[in-house]
Amino acid sequence: MAQGAAYAGRVPLTVAELDETELIARFAPRLPRGVRTPVGTGDDAAVLRFDRGDAVVTTDVLVEDHHFRRRWSSGADVGWRAAMQNLADVAAMGAVPRSLVVSLVMPPDLPVDWVIDLADGLAQACAPHEVGVVGGDLSAGPSVMVSVTALGELDGVAPVLRSGARAGDQVACAGTLGRAAAGFALLELADSGVVLPDSVKGLVGAFRRPTPPLGAGVDAARSGATAMLDLSDGLLRDAGRVARASGVGIELSSRLLGPEAEALQEAAEIAGIAEMDWVLGGGEDHGLLATFPASAALPAEFRRIGRVRDAVGHAVTIDGEPPSVRVGWDHFSG
Numbered sequence: 001m002a003q004g005a006a007y008a009g010r011v012p013l014t015v016a017e018l019d020e021t022e023l024i025a026r027f028a029p030r031l032p033r034g035v036r037t038p039v040g041t042g043d044d045a046a047v048l049r050f051d052r053g054d055a056v057v058t059t060d061v062l063v064e065d066h067h068f069r070r071r072w073s074s075g076a077d078v079g080w081r082a083a084m085q086n087l088a089d090v091a092a093m094g095a096v097p098r099s100l101v102v103s104l105v106m107p108p109d110l111p112v113d114w115v116i117d118l119a120d121g122l123a124q125a126c127a128p129h130e131v132g133v134v135g136g137d138l139s140a141g142p143s144v145m146v147s148v149t150a151l152g153e154l155d156g157v158a159p160v161l162r163s164g165a166r167a168g169d170q171v172a173c174a175g176t177l178g179r180a181a182a183g184f185a186l187l188e189l190a191d192s193g194v195v196l197p198d199s200v201k202g203l204v205g206a207f208r209r210p211t212p213p214l215g216a217g218v219d220a221a222r223s224g225a226t227a228m229l230d231l232s233d234g235l236l237r238d239a240g241r242v243a244r245a246s247g248v249g250i251e252l253s254s255r256l257l258g259p260e261a262e263a264l265q266e267a268a269e270i271a272g273i274a275e276m277d278w279v280l281g282g283g284e285d286h287g288l289l290a291t292f293p294a295s296a297a298l299p300a301e302f303r304r305i306g307r308v309r310d311a312v313g314h315a316v317t318i319d320g321e322p323p324s325v326r327v328g329w330d331h332f333s334g
């Protein structure tokens with residue numbers, strides 16, 4: 001929702017008009033407590049109770065105008081994405097996400113309603129998975145930054161690392177490819193005056209609120225996945241990470257990658273690019289890329305997209321050739 005539309009007609013209360021305790025009191029009650037949390041938010045630390053197995057912890061930061069724009073995404077959209085990006089990292093280990101802690105940096109003129117909206121977005125993403133938001137931190141700063149740390153539990157399975165892929169394994173992915181990148185490109189086009197047809201607006205939704213296949217991580221671990229990661233920076237770049245960590249090569253099949261979705265094709269025509277550029281290079285859908293032994297039956301959420309080969313030549317090839325498209329997102333080289 002556009003910020004202007006949400007707050008039109010009244011002067012918004014800003015975060016600078018409240019003290020920290022007051023601000024926290026306005027949004028903390030909206031956050032889900034989750035299960036197995038004898039002590040939630042409000043003390044020096046939250047206490048998490050696990051019956052068995054190891055916990056995993058991961059963190060990711062979202063920075064205004066780098067990961068999101070406030071004119072493109074509501075506070076709730078940003079909260080949703082900040083949660084999902086981290087939940088996907090937990091799932092990519094084969095773990096079950098349990099809790100988040102969320103730190104927030106805000107410029108003084110940020111409307112309090114934006115922060116409340118952020119809490120609602122975090123809650124919408126977390127509550128269905130029984131994930132609690134159990135604490136955080138806040139500070140003033142030059143622009144909005146949302147930093148999330150996620151904790152997860154390895155429910156009797158060994159963690160699935162990036163380094164376990166072996167030549168001969170199947171390469172498979174769960175979740176969508178290229179949709180968030182298409183949505184991002186469409187928002188940029190809309191900014192420059194292009195009117196988007198309704199048929200592609202779902203892609204903008206995929207950018208604002210990605211829906212990673214969170215349960216697929218545990219399913220992959222239980223089905224013997226040898227390596228796994230979430231696709232945040234693009235299939236080619238992230239597949240390269242698995243290849244390098246495992247000391248193997250990854251061969252993708254353009255036939256198996258196939259056409260992703262009709263809307264993606266239509267959006268690619270509007271943007272004047274090849275749909276495959278988004279499928280191969282687009283991050284932020286946070287699907288899972290995993291490798292499985294050749295004999296393994298893939299869990300239902302996964303589709304085969306290639307195979308693991310020996311580490312000769314390029315780390316990742318498509319139909320035997322080095323990729324010709326841009327290889328995905330890097331914070332410093334774009």
Ligand SMILES: Nc1ncnc2c1ncn2[C@@H]1O[C@H](COP(=O)(O)OP(=O)(O)O)[C@@H](O)[C@H]1O
Pocket residue numbers: 059060089232
């Ligand atoms: N500031 C940091 N300090 C320590 N480790 C970091 C830091 N930034 C990133 N890493 C680690 O580098 C690895 C790659 O980071 P990143 O690409 O952000 O992972 P992901 O895409 O899974 O979020 C992760 O294991 C992450 O924990």
Ligand SMILES: Cc1ncc(C[n+]2csc(CCOP(=O)(O)OP(=O)(O)O)c2C)c(N)n1
Pocket residue numbers: 060061065066067068069085184232233282283284329331
């Ligand atoms: C305003 C804006 N510009 C550019 C992008 C594109 N973008 C920013 S970060 C990113 C990659 C994913 O984020 P990152 O922080 O690298 O997540 P991680 O790999 O750590 O999970 C992409 C594709 C965006 N989402 N928003």
Ligand SMILES: [Mg+2]
Pocket residue numbers: 059060061
């Ligand atoms: Mg990260």
Ligand SMILES: [Mg+2]
Pocket residue numbers: 088089092229230231232
């Ligand atoms: Mg990741």
Ligand SMILES: [Mg+2]
Pocket residue numbers: 232233329
């Ligand atoms: Mg990244």
